[in-house]
Amino acid sequence: MKVIISHPTGNAFFRAAALGLYKANMLAGFRTTVATFPGNVFDKLSTFGPFAEFNRRHYDPALAPYTKVWPWHELGRFAATKAGFKNLVKHETGIFSVDGVYQNLDKRVAKSLKQLSAEGTNAVYAYEDGAIFSFREAKKLQLKCLYDLPIGYWRASKRLLEIESERWPEWAATLTGLEDSKEKLERKDEELRLADKIFVASQFTANTLKDYPGKLAPVEVIPYAFPPVASSRNYDLGSVSKPLKLLFVGGLSQRKGIADLFAVADKLKNHVELTVIGKKSTDLCPALNAALAKYRWIPSLPHHKILELMREHDVLVFPSLFEGFGLVITESMSQGTPVITTDRTAGPDLIKHGENGWLVEAGSTEALQKSIEELLSKKSIIAEIGRQAMDTASKRTWEVYGIELAKSINKL
Numbered sequence: 001m002k003v004i005i006s007h008p009t010g011n012a013f014f015r016a017a018a019l020g021l022y023k024a025n026m027l028a029g030f031r032t033t034v035a036t037f038p039g040n041v042f043d044k045l046s047t048f049g050p051f052a053e054f055n056r057r058h059y060d061p062a063l064a065p066y067t068k069v070w071p072w073h074e075l076g077r078f079a080a081t082k083a084g085f086k087n088l089v090k091h092e093t094g095i096f097s098v099d100g101v102y103q104n105l106d107k108r109v110a111k112s113l114k115q116l117s118a119e120g121t122n123a124v125y126a127y128e129d130g131a132i133f134s135f136r137e138a139k140k141l142q143l144k145c146l147y148d149l150p151i152g153y154w155r156a157s158k159r160l161l162e163i164e165s166e167r168w169p170e171w172a173a174t175l176t177g178l179e180d181s182k183e184k185l186e187r188k189d190e191e192l193r194l195a196d197k198i199f200v201a202s203q204f205t206a207n208t209l210k211d212y213p214g215k216l217a218p219v220e221v222i223p224y225a226f227p228p229v230a231s232s233r234n235y236d237l238g239s240v241s242k243p244l245k246l247l248f249v250g251g252l253s254q255r256k257g258i259a260d261l262f263a264v265a266d267k268l269k270n271h272v273e274l275t276v277i278g279k280k281s282t283d284l285c286p287a288l289n290a291a292l293a294k295y296r297w298i299p300s301l302p303h304h305k306i307l308e309l310m311r312e313h314d315v316l317v318f319p320s321l322f323e324g325f326g327l328v329i330t331e332s333m334s335q336g337t338p339v340i341t342t343d344r345t346a347g348p349d350l351i352k353h354g355e356n357g358w359l360v361e362a363g364s365t366e367a368l369q370k371s372i373e374e375l376l377s378k379k380s381i382i383a384e385i386g387r388q389a390m391d392t393a394s395k396r397t398w399e400v401y402g403i404e405l406a407k408s409i410n411k412l
Contacts, residue, residue, distance in 0.1 A: 001410050003146070004116055005125040006031035006134070008074065008105045010057050012327065012398060013150070013201070013224050017125070019060050020402020026410065028121040030066040031109050032057075033074035033101060037064045042071075053078065056303070068112075073104040092181055099184065102130040110137040117141045123409065132187050135194040144412055147195035147217075149205060151324030152344075154180065154188055156208035160322055160344075164254050167363070170287040174253040174280075192216060197412060199405070201325040202346040220408055223349045225401040226330040226393035233311060233336035233390065235383035243273045244376055247313040247337070249306060249328045250320070252288060253281040257319030257342065257362070262291040264369045271376050275313065277301055310335040314382055315375065320345050321362050333357065333389035338382060340371050356388035 003026050007014040010032055021027040036042040036057045046054035059067070076096035080088035088096045106126070110133040113124065123144035124134050128151070135145045151157075157177060165172040192198065192212060198219045200206050206219050246265070250256045258276075265274045275296045280288060301309070310316060316332035316339045323345040330350065332339050341347040342362035351357035360367040375382065 001026050001123055001144075001412060002028040002121045003123040003125050003409060004029035004031065004109065004113075004121050006105060006109045006130065007127050008033045008101050008130055010035070010059070012227070013148075013401070014127075015059055016225065016398040016402045017148075017405050018063055020399075020404075020406040021125075021409070022060075022062055022066065023402065024406035024410065026406055027063075027066050028116060028119070029068065029112075030059075030063050031068055031070075031105065031112075033069060033105055034071050035059050035063075035067050035069050037061055037067075040064075050082070052302075070105055070108045073101045077101055091176070091179060092184060099129065103133070106130045106133045109134040113137045113141055113143065117143060123412070125409070126191075128188065128191065129184075131191045131194075135191060139194060144196045145194050146197050146199065146409060146412075147191060148199045149192075149209075149324065150201065152205045152208035152322055153192075153211055154185055155211040155213075157322050159211065161255060164321060164363070168254055168259045168287075171254040171259045171285060173282050173285040174258075174288060175255060176253065176281050177255060197409075199408070202323075202349050204344050204346070204348070205324045221349070222401065222404050222408065223346055223396070224325050224327065224330065225396045225398040226334045227307075227398075228334065229390050229394045230307075230311060230335045233386065235314075235336075235386065243271055244315065244372070244379065245313040246272050246274045246372070247277070247310060247316050247332075248274070248318065249277045249310075249316065249332075250318065250326075251281055252276070252278045252292075255320065255322050257321050257368075258291075259287070260319050260363070260365045260368055261317055262295075263365050264372060265295065267369060268372060268376070272372065275309070277306060277309070307331060307335055310337045313337055314379070315340060315372075317368070317372070318342075318345065319360065319362070319368050329357075330393065334393040336386040336390045338385040338389050340368070350392065354385075356385060356392045358385075 003021050005018050018030050034057045036054050042054045045051040080096045088094045092099045124138045125146040127148045138145050161175050195217045197217055201224045203221055206221050277298045279299050310332045316337050318341040326345040329339050339357045344362040347359050353359045358371050360371050
């Protein structure tokens with residue numbers, strides 16, 4: 001099996017998937033928008049402040065011979081965002097919107113498939129919103145279509161998050177995922193329909209596909225992995241009266257359960273210190289703006305700084321209501337900072353409640369508050385739970401994920 005894999009913006013699971021295919025001698029091609037390799041133009045640009053973002057696009061040098069990039073739409077998005085040209089990056093319609101970047105790469109891959117097929121490629125691996133054109137062409141060429149759904153299925157999202165609009169109407173403006181057009185949602189359904197195999201990273205994501213109105217290809221859960229475990233971790237929990245240092249990392253939307261988190265922090269304000277890292281999903285939510293004014297808020301940090309901050313906090317709280325995985329869970333556990341998360345994340349796939357973290361019911365402010373209150377009364381357990389989290393992280397590296405994915409694909 002020879003596979004071409006594509007993703008427009010790149011991330012840890014895409015890097016691991018591509019490298020896993022390469023090591024299994026299954027990689028036919030690696031396609032993205034910006035790829036930073038030692039000594040190439042993006043590597044040189046990344047040393048200059050405005051282009052530091054390219055440091056997040058570093059890939060293993062072994063992938064370089066297989067790589068082709070089409071950077072212009074992504075560079076346009078980058079420049080327009082920095083310059084504040086909102087119309088150019090407007091959701092779906094902007095020429096340099098995220099959707100525009102995804103579709104441009106997808107079309108480029110589709111155009112290259114005929115030649116790749118003639119050279120021995122027999123499968124296309126693509127991700128949600130970036131597969132429709134390459135899958136259509138793949139079907140004509142009788143290539144396998146391998147689909148990766150990083151977040152849950154849209155119909156389930158709509159069903160669950162509309163409940164949140166009713167439960168927290170003042171936070172409804174943050175639920176921007178409900179704004180997708182009919183055309184975009186139809187494309188998502190067609191991508192799923194064309195897939196010969198669907199890969200997801202959590203059982204929750206797999207369960208959301210039950211909302212799909214038709215028959216789907218086989219679905220397989222292969223959880224993502226953990227970054228390298230911290231070399232050391234000190235726990236300075238102090239006395240029972242010392243505030244518990246809570247951390248949240250993620251987009252500031254009620255999809256992440258932040259209204260519940262702020263409500264609990266308000267009730268326990270003399271007993272907890274909350275730090276929030278993440279960008280606002282909208283400037284049009286007075287409730288969000290008011291909540292952020294009360295707590296320590298950091299809109300953005302480099303990845304290594306986020307890991308440092310995780311080590312400085314007692315617990316990561318990630319009360320997401322709809323999450324395909326939640327990489328911040330694995331990042332925090334790898335740093336020895338145990339996690340409180342919900343049953344609508346990868347938490348149930350990774351965490352044994354009370355052993356290496358804690359699971360609470362999604363959308364329950366009361367359950368979240370109870371979990372934090374229990375920790376306030378027995379802070380001494382945090383260190384042991386944190387060490388168990390690090391032990392869990394040490395057993396599932398990104399290399400393991402790449403191996404498992406390649407083996408599964410090879411069975412086709």
